[in-house]
Amino acid sequence: MLTQEIIRTKRDGGELDPADIARFVQGLTDSSVTEGQVAALAMAVYFQGMNRAEAVALTLAMRDSGEVLSWPELDRPVVDKHSTGGVGDNVSLMLAPIAAACGLAVPMISGRGLGHTGGTLDKMESIPGYNAVPDNALFRKVIASAGCAIIGQTGNLAPADKRFYGIRDVTATVESVPLITASILSKKLAEGLGALVLDVKCGNGAFMDNPDRANELAGSLVEVATGAGMPTTALITDMNQPLASAAGNAVEVANAADFLTGKARDGRLLDVTLALVAEMLVSGGLATDADEGRTRALAALEDGKAAEQFNRMIAELGGPSDFLRDPGRHLVRAPLISALSAGREGYVSGYDARGIGMSVVALGGGRTRPGDPVDHAVGLTGLLPVGARVEKDTPLALVHARNEDQVAMVQRQLRAAVQVSETPPDRSPVILGRKG
Incomplete structure (x- = not known):
């Protein structure tokens, strides 16, 4: 099946044959499938999904697109x-x-x-x-x-x-x-x-x-x-x-x-x-x-x-x-470290954790495009757990940045990402469930 027909089949909610999935993956590997075609199939799968057989076929085809390791020399479980x-x-x-x-x-x-x-x-x-x-x-x-x-x-x-x-x-x-x-x-x-x-x-x-x-x-x-x-x-x-x-x-x-x-x-x-x-x-x-x-x-x-x-x-x-x-002697350090104070008494009651992650990206510690360089030095430390008691001058986090403009920008983002309330929040478990 032609690549565009594979995309069409999935776009219209059809089930892909394992051989067609393997053919598409081969095109991924040798670049005979274009980036636009890859994006189109990804979007089709996003909206139409795949059944278990299709997902297994895709997984195995991508596994087999390169080397598969084995460990006969080891005497311990891998x-x-x-x-x-x-x-x-x-x-x-x-x-x-x-x-x-x-x-x-x-x-x-x-x-x-x-x-x-x-x-x-x-x-x-x-x-x-x-x-x-x-x-x-x-x-x-x-x-x-x-x-x-x-x-x-x-x-x-x-x-x-x-x-x-x-x-x-x-x-x-x-x-x-x-x-x-x-x-x-x-x-x-x-x-x-x-x-x-x-x-x-x-x-x-x-x-x-x-x-x-x-x-x-x-x-x-x-x-x-x-x-x-x-x-x-x-x-x-x-x-x-x-x-x-x-x-x-x-x-x-x-x-x-x-x-x-x-x-x-x-x-x-x-x-x-x-x-x-x-x-x-x-x-x-x-x-x-x-x-x-x-x-x-x-x-x-x-x-x-x-x-x-x-x-x-x-x-x-x-x-x-x-x-x-x-x-500390070996790890690179950012030239500026600035504290963000709570600004009010109370308890850390919640986070926009994605916002915290995007703050690190804004500092240069993450990527907005594949291949972007990453600044290893920047980031946040001293993040308090939900439930922590804070005073007005208690630091909610320390911002590790390259310059004052970055500090000001990230502190604004952190203000929106960390919630402080007058009453302590309910405790929540960190392990929510298990499968298998």
């Missing part, structure tokens, strides 16, 4: 985690070394920032010398030695998705459940995993901003992954406020360093990280249930083994061998 994207979501930086310290192998292939959400790869690249796109030999060496490696998508791994991912971001089709599903799972299936755990974000800072949509995406991911032969579970977690007290690149790495060394740990961030590692340990057969998994994960964090794994991973991928000893 399990990974993926987040659908949030604000202040640096979970991967702690989760990978904690899971490795507990006996899993974690070949974590991560993406860059998408829309208002931060990208794990951008965060890791704020570490000087860190090789975020190593060759296959080095990738395998680090996994064998450190138990984990957080790297970027290479040209040989699901290359069709790499192109699709960028086009989705600029054509308002990011929220399409089948396309999100295929994008996430094609890369994870190509990693050669034994199991996968997903963190599906739900709230005003997530791509899925309500529980119904988050449950739909979690169900799609679990069903399609299972249909493609990979055991998968998903946690649905709250993203109605930043997960960490920092949002940006280098500032989130510094936050992760404090977390791993025990200097400071944001409560909700700790809960989500341990819950996801527990799921990974159960999926990998290293814990009998979530309670045992959480206990093991916390022990690896508290005894310093996770920090050792993280430092080893950084050093073996070209970063400083003493990174965790003094992260």
Whole structure:
């Protein structure tokens, strides 16, 4: 079937044959399908959707567009985690070394920032010398030695998705459940995993901003992954406020360093990280249930083994061998740091978390177009959790910026994104549900 007929079929609500899906994906890979045609199919899928068979076919075709890894040399279960994207979501930086310290192998292939959400790869690249796109030999060496490696998508791994991912971001089709599903799972299936755990974000800072949509995406991911032969579970977690007290690149790495060394740990961030590692340990057969998994994960964090794994991973991928000893000496810093005071007494009662993410983008810490450079130094720190008591002069956040104009602009955005009320808000759970 011609490319335009494939688009027409989906535009009119028809079901695509697996062979036609494979043909379209081949065109994505070799660029015989134009960017306009890719955008047209993405929009057709956005409005018409895909059934499970189509989503499985798309996922497998994108997986098979490049190299598919296997790990016969490893004597430990190979399990990974993926987040659908949030604000202040640096979970991967702690989760990978904690899971490795507990006996899993974690070949974590991560993406860059998408829309208002931060990208794990951008965060890791704020570490000087860190090789975020190593060759296959080095990738395998680090996994064998450190138990984990957080790297970027290479040209040989699901290359069709790499192109699709960028086009989705600029054509308002990011929220399409089948396309999100295929994008996430094609890369994870190509990693050669034994199991996968997903963190599906739900709230005003997530791509899925309500529980119904988050449950739909979690169900799609679990069903399609299972249909493609990979055991998968998903946690649905709250993203109605930043997960960490920092949002940006280098500032989130510094936050992760404090977390791993025990200097400071944001409560909700700790809960989500341990819950996801527990799921990974159960999926990998290293814990009998979530309670045992959480206990093991916390022990690896508290005894310093996770920090050792993280430092080893950084050093073996070209970063400083003493990174965790003094992260501030290595991470780039913005020239201006300015506090935004609450301006009134009360309690932090809510966030526009997407607005927080867009503030980071406005500072230059995110992208408005694929390929845009990212300023690793800028961002926000000191973000208070919902429920925190504030006085008039209590800082709601610290703005890390390049100049005074940026500070003034972002402070206005923050005023609109952080709500302060006279009475404390009701407490809400951070783990909202589970699939699989």
